[in-house]
Amino acid sequence: MEKAKPLVLIVDDNPTNIDLLVNTLKMDYRLGIAKNGPTALDYAEKHMPDLILLDIMMPGMNGYEVCTRLKAATKTKDIPVIFITAMSEGGHKTRGFEVGALDYITKPFHAAEVKARVKTHLSLKKARDQEIYIASKIQKTLLLGRPPQNIRGIQIAHLTVASQRVDGDFYDFFKHSNQCFDIVVGDVMGKGIPAALLGAALKSHFLRVLNELSLSTHTDKPLEPAQIVSSVHTHMIDQLVDLETFVTLCYARFDMAKYLFSFVDCGHMRTIHFHDDTNRCVLLQGINMPLGFPEKEPFRQTAVHFKPGDLFVFYSDGLTESRDRDGNFYGEKRLVDFVQRNANIEPKNLITGIWNDIIAFSESETFDDDVTCVLVKIDIQDSREVFTEEDQLNIMSDLKELGRVRSFIRAFCAGIDVSLLDEKRLGMIELAATEVTANIIKHSYKERAGKPIQVNAKMWPDEVVFEFFDWGEGFDPESAPPPVFDGSRDDGFGLHIIAHTVDEVIYSREDQGKNCACLKIKLIGGN
Amino acid sequence: MELNTEEIGEVTVVSVLTQVIDAGNADDFKTGFASIVKGCKKIVLELSRVNFIDSSGCGSLLSCHRQIKSLGGDLKICGPQEMVRTLFDLVRMYRVVDIFDSKEEAVKAFLT
Structure with a gap:
């Protein structure tokens, strides 16, 4: 497809000047007039x-002011501006450059000069656009x-809105197992192609390190994020x-078996951790310096x-540092509040919600930084639906079977990490299981x-459940007398022990x- | 049920060599222990090798304690492992029986 001719806007209050410029440029460009x-x-x-x-001397808003406003708006600030001036004095030219003009043309025009300057600046712009495109x-x-x-x-939901400059935000995921x-x-400090390339190099280093280290260790266990x-x-x-640059980052691991989030934060934005049970957000911050x-x-x-x-919400500073018309930041607090209010909606809708909130705040869809x-x-x-292990x-x-x-x-329980289930608690689960089985044999089967007894074991990332089935007379826990602790009785402790060694007991028939x-043992948040 | 006996002065120390006292062998323990300590007044039950006791095991210890008390003697317990100690706490064993960390402490408690 042939690319449309570049669009040049002519701003002048004098019809004669406009005619002259139009005639000079109309063959090569599309023209707009203001x-x-x-x-x-x-x-x-x-x-x-x-x-x-842009003509400088205009009634009402003059050229300097127009230029200042163009440069203040994120959307229009990169449009090249050439001043048109009848005043050849140095002072006016200096002021033009100060407010962001790239060049100037003095009246009366020479057609060849106008053409040459416009052409030069359009090719410079094209080169800059090309760089942004590549980046x-x-x-x-x-x-x-x-x-x-x-x-x-x-x-997982993710969102990236590249700014007009591209500033080296990156993210990636490395899967170790299911x-x-x-x-x-x-986030690489800096902008454009250098920042983008450095970000890419960094990512490939992560891949290389993960690859090399996992080959050299010969174990199934992935290396710790800190390593x-x-x-x-x-x-x-x-x-x-x-x-002369640096990189802020957060490297984090989600271990769904242990329900553990391990992270190394190097000067990056604080990760938001929303807790569903308390409905509160906690901000996770590391103490490491940027790379x-x-x-x-x-x-x-x-x-x-x-x-x-x-x-969990990870984000770049481009998000929290989006500005409104008055230059105020969107800010961490507004993001946290938004997440807290909407944490229970679908992630992909939530991320769209965050995006819409930023747009509503900044009243713009273009940003200085990548978001x-x-x-x-x-x-x-x-x-809950998918348990990680089961056995019978x-x-x-x-x-005599109690030992089995x-x-x-x-x-x-051997595969459960000791940080979730230590030896003492495991001993208590064995005790509860012994009591339940002994009760079945003594009371249900007299x-x-x-007579058959079946034990089903199921494991979820956050819970272990043991179910004991029998086909005897059954038993009503309500009917059992409370335990006596004065040493006068040898029995009656079983139910008390079961109730105090696991997180939940459910009897059913x-x-x-x-x-x-049914004995339930919580691996997270239990006793 | 393996039990070992040792005399320290007037005190009889009975060590349980079996690792488990549960509903499956609590009666064996009761019978074996009763026959060993027949006629003894000051008895220490040493549990350091026992890594698991259930409520029936506990019940058999309480039964032995009651029996000895009724004959004018006393039973003290020493050396429970962590699992056993947690169980003793659950059934408030310490309210009824003196429990010591070491054999020496338990024996000394009889001598003073």
Whole structure:
């Protein structure tokens, strides 16, 4: 497709001048005409000309003021302006450059000079546009990663609006398993192609480090975020110092098995962690310096637990530093408030909501900085529907089998991280399981041998559940007498022990005579 | 049920060598223990090797304690592991029986 000719706006109150300029330029360009300042500003805003020829001396709003206003608006500030002046004195020219003009043409015109200057500035603009195009292309293709697929129980939404200058925002995702992935969100100091290329280089360093380190360690366990960031920093510090730039970033890991969020923050914007249970936002901030600072201290990693329904918001400073007409920032507080009010809507709708709120605030859709935002929502439904593990044990009603029940419990819980289930609590779960099984044999089956007992075990990221089934007489916990602690009785402690060793106990009986005692152990937020 | 006996002065120390006392062997324990301590007045039950006791096991300890008390003697317990101690706390065992960390402390408590 042939590209349309460049659009040049002529702003002058004198019809003769307008005619002269039109005749000079009409063969090579599309032309717009404005006879006063306000019309010129409207036209520029609406049609985005490639270049403006601006008369200084006009009634009402003069050329300086028009230029100042054009340069103050994010949308029009990069349009090149050439002043037209009858006044050849140096003072006027200086003032023109001060308010942002690129060049000037003195009246009376020489057609060849007008043509030459317009052509020069349009090719300079084209070169600048080309740079922005390349930078934004780099950004779209190299800097912004795709969210991982098939991670159970999470939803990810992301948004990037490149500014007219491209300033090196980047993010990416690294998937380790179906239950574990990393996210890195960063911002390179600087703009245009250099910033975009550096961001791309940094991302490829992360990939390389992840690859090399995982090959050299020979384990299934991914390296800790702090080790990864530290290694990338070692690789990149010389280049960053040479380029006199730095990078803020947050490298974070979502471990869906442990429900643990571990992050290394290097001077980036504070990550918002919305807690669904308390309906409050907590701002997560690290203590590390940005990459590119000669860091002496090792990178410090921080870990927080999350729960189903929680939401994490990562973003760049371009988002919180969007300005309204009066120059006020959108700000962290407004973002936090917005997230808190709307945290329960679908992530992709929430991110659209955030975007609309920024537009409403700034009354503009173009920004000085890239606006980047990534949401990670921990699903409520998925994490309940899909359990991560299950197992079953079948025994006969014999008290000598109690040891097997405990071995089954211990083996099933073996994969749970000690930070979620320690030895003491595991001992208590074994105790509860022993009590439940002994109760079934003694009371439900009245110590008759050879009766079946089935134990089902299920594990979710945040909970373990054991169900004990029998087909005996069943039992009503309400009918059991309360325990006596004075040493006068040898029994009656079982129910008391069960109730105090697990987070929840549910006794039920089906119509067909199948009894169930269900023990629930919370791995997060339990006792 | 494996039990080991040791005399320290007038005190009989019975160590439980089996790791588990639960509903499956609580009666064995009761019988075995009763036969070992027959005629003894000052008895220490040493549990440091026991890593699991359930409510039936607890009940058998309380039963033994009551039996000894009724014959004018006393039973003290020493050396429970963390799991066992947590269970004792749950059933308020300390209200009824003196519980010590070490055998020496338990024996000393009889001598003073």
